[in-house]
Amino acid sequence: MENQHLINMFLGIGMTVVGWFARELWAAVKELKSDLAKLREDLPKEYVARDDYREDIRDIKAMLAKIFEKLENKADK
Numbered sequence: 001m002e003n004q005h006l007i008n009m010f011l012g013i014g015m016t017v018v019g020w021f022a023r024e025l026w027a028a029v030k031e032l033k034s035d036l037a038k039l040r041e042d043l044p045k046e047y048v049a050r051d052d053y054r055e056d057i058r059d060i061k062a063m064l065a066k067i068f069e070k071l072e073n074k075a076d077k
Contacts, residue, residue, distance in 0.1 A: 048056075
């Protein structure tokens, strides 16, 4: 066999492996993108944003403060 024929054969095999690897990476990236899109869609349904949580806790504390104030006034009478 000629040297050129061996070089072409090894380059062909090498490029085949590189092409397969690139195709697998491309498929993995597409799957990750779809998973990320689904996560972005589902995340707000399951978890509360930190600012919303803090605002709600602040409201609850204000309500409790009013209740305790009423109880203190009632106990004094």
